[in-house]
Amino acid sequence: MSARELITEHLDLWSGAVTKKSSSGRGSKGKVELTGVKKLRELILELAVRGKLVEQGIPTESSPNLVALMEQEKSRLVASGRIKKPKAVCSTQLESYPFDIPKAWGWYSLGALGYTQTGSTPSKSQNELFGSDIPFLKPGDISDNGDIFYENEGLSEAGKATLGKWAEKGSILMVCIGTIGKCGLIEQQCTFNQQINSVTPYIPEVSRFLMLCLKSPYFQAAAWEKSSSTTISILNKGKWESIPVPLPPLEEQHRIVQKVDELMALCDRLEQQTSDQLEAHETLVDTLLGTLTQSENATELADNWARLAAHFDTLFTTEQSIDKLKQTILQLAVMGRLVEQDDEDEPASHLLKCIDKEIGQRVSEGTIRKPKALAMVEGSFPYDLPKGWRWEKLGRFTLIGTGATPSRGRPDYYSPPEYPWVTSGETSQAFICDTKERVSSLAVKETNISIYPAGTLIVAMYGQGKTRGQITELKVAAGTNQACAAIQPIIKDESHRRYIKLCFIKLYDEIREVAAGGAQPNLNTGKIANTLIPLPPLTEQNRIVQKVDELMALCDQLKERINQASETRCQLAEAVVEKGLSA
Known part of the structure; x- marks a missing residue:
């Protein structure tokens, strides 16, 4: 086939x-x-x-004939002073062949086929080195599909001269730090930073086939295999240019x-x-x-x-x-x-009367403080509700609290690790049965941490990415940090609690929109309490x-x-x- x-x-x-x-x-x-x-x-x-x-x-023809022409061009460039004398061309040893290739082809290291360079960046304090005379490329200027964006930043002729290196039209650039493997064929002379290596084929007609090689799964895997990594992956120029490349005759390349x-x-x-x-x-x-x-x-x-x-x-x-x-x-x-x-069904108004009665009893018993009065629900509503339902603020039928982070300078606040302690990032789970961290009884005694019972709903008030507005449910008694709101329904009814959670999942986007702040918008317990909930019987x-x-x-x-x-x-x-x- x-x-x-x-x-x-x-x-x-x-x-x-x-x-x-x-x-x-x-x-x-x-x-x-x-x-x-x-x-x-x-x-x-x-x-x-x-x-x-x-x-x-x-x-x-065969690839050795083509490489011989490359050698001649390389010698001319060296003699003219355009490039320094690179390492000699060498064929990959037979036992090192990654896979079989046709007879007229040959294996050669990448560095044998073109002049290679690693980019660098001029001093940012010298404004005269930057301008629009020549593009200055960074990894973000090379797209995943190989497109090159030349307009983002440039250097002046003085900046180019300071670097003393640039790539000619027809060169191939590859990112070799971080997002290793992104590559593109440039259509004009360019400079580039230290995260990018370039290869300029000695025979320009080789450029497009060589670009295919560098984008191929074979070469990409080889590049990653030769890279080293601590906090960020790095492929140095020496290892990059040593990767074997299969080279066909020029006619077959076309x-x-x-x-x-x-x-x-x-x-x-x-x-x-x-x-x-x-x-x-x-x-x-x-x-x-x-x-x-x-x-x-x-x-x-x-x-x-x-x-x-x-x-x-x-x-x-x-x-x-x-x-x-x-x-x-x-x-x-x-x-x-x-x-x-x-x-x-008894209407939602009856449920609210029962809730008022329960709140009054708990206040008189001293188990809770009298909740703050909320403004009346009035104005236009998102949609009409069935008979027996009513729009009501969450704080009207729940208790809403938050938590705190004990001082990290007090090891005795975290040891012995007795009580689960929820962070906003953990609200991505549907339920919380355990937490990454725990706090001690001393922390609960001496800080603003409250231990909330199982069944409490926890909402992230702020956090990175999609965290803000997420809701989860405690399956164990736990405290929270200050980035979480704890919601306890007054009526201890499982369906009631699950309905509230359901509403928050549905209102995720709307709740996020009411957050205030700059770079990291925040919710607070007041905004949570004023969340409008459609309350059924x-x-x-x-x-x-x-x-x-x-x-x-x-x-x-x-x-x-x-x-x-x-x-x-x-x-x-x-x-x-x-x-x-x-x-």
């Missing part, structure tokens, strides 16, 4: 292998990686450098580059087609899920849900679509449209959380099936790659 057949006969496999890459937080859109197309691009490059991408004709361009264009079209299909699917899912939340009454909702349920297997085929279904379920739950209302809360559990379990089953299918497709793609390389 030819390379072309190997690729084109498996287009459905390449386009079907899709994985979720990342998401920025609860309720956010996850990025999707087209794993199959990525594997296909890698396969094309690997076949190219192994001499398996184009037919092998009767060679009219045919390989042309075939790679053709097949990469096919990958572009396949990638665009797959992305368009995913986008169209996402739009369809959004529209159909929107019919649920926009239903005017229970009958219309039931009809729309039945229509959706009949096509679950074709609609919910990606992790993104299932995550959106989960968000819609939560939206219907807090709007009072997920379960039927029962006229026999207590018995309906029980029905809601049961239905949510039932539907979330269905979503998890769908997601598991999708993950298994995606994993299978990725494994098949890997198998096809292996087949192509071993052919």
Whole structure:
């Protein structure tokens, strides 16, 4: 089977292998990686450098002839003083061959094929060294796909002269510190910093094939293998230029580059087609899920849900679509449209009266302080609620506290480690059964730490990335640091507590938006207490959380099936790659 057949006969496999890459937080859109197309691009490059991408004709020349021309050009450059005399060209020993190559090809170290340099940076205190005479490139100016951005920063002619090194048009740059392996072919003369190495082929016509070699999985793996790492990965120039490179005759290089361009264009079209299909699917899912939340009454909702349920297997085929279904379920739950209302249910106003009575009793017993009065709930609301429900602030029916961080200079505050101590980063878990750190009884006695009982809900008030607004539930008694709010429902009812948690998961994005601050916006207990909650009758809360559990379990089953299918497709793609390389 030819390379072309190997690729084109498996287009459905390449386009079907899709994985979720990342998401920025609860309720956010996850990025999707087209794993199959990525594997296909890698396969094309690997076949190219192994001499398996184009037919092998009767060679009219060999790579040693080409290297001889390189030697002549190198001697001319050295004699003219343009470059220093590099190490002599040497073939890789037979036992060191990474893989077999065609007879007319040869193995040579990267440094034998071109002049190599490591960049440097002029003194930032000398403004006259910077300007727009020549681009000054850094790793961020080289994209993952090899595009070069020349406009971000430049040097003056004086800056270029100070460095005494630059790369000519047709040179290949590779990042060799940090994001090792990113590389690009420059189309104009450039300078670059110390995180980048360059190779300028002695024969310019070699540049494009050499670029394919450096981007290939073989060379990328070799570069990482030769790198050293402490806190950051580093590949020095000596080790980089010693990596063996397979070199075909020049005529075959041109045919390989042309075939790679053709097949990469096919990958572009396949990638665009797959992305368009995913986008169209996402739009369809959004529209159909929107019919649920926009239903005017229970009958219309039931009809729309039945229509959706009949096509679950074709609609919910990606992790993104299932995550959106989960968000819609939560939206219907807090709007009072997920379960039927029962006229026999005691309204939320009755629940609030019971809560007021419980608060009064605890205040008189001295077990709690009298809560601060909250401003009345008034103004416009996000949506209308069913009969028996009411909008109410969280602080009206819960107790809200926070914690503290004992002095790190007091070892006796942390030893013996007796009480679990929650940090905001740990709120990413659905439940907390244990913590990374614990505090001592002395810390609880002498600091502002409170030990909250199991069942307390913990919300992150600030923290890095997606942390702010996350909610978790204590399964053990624990204290918290000052970056967490502890929410204790007045009524000790499991469904009530779970409904509050459900509301916070649904309101994740909205809660984050009310945070105040500059570089790191913060919530506080006052903002948490004033969070507006759609409060149903207590018995309906029980029905809601049961239905949510039932539907979330269905979503998890769908997601598991999708993950298994995606994993299978990725494994098949890997198998096809292996087949192509071993052919």
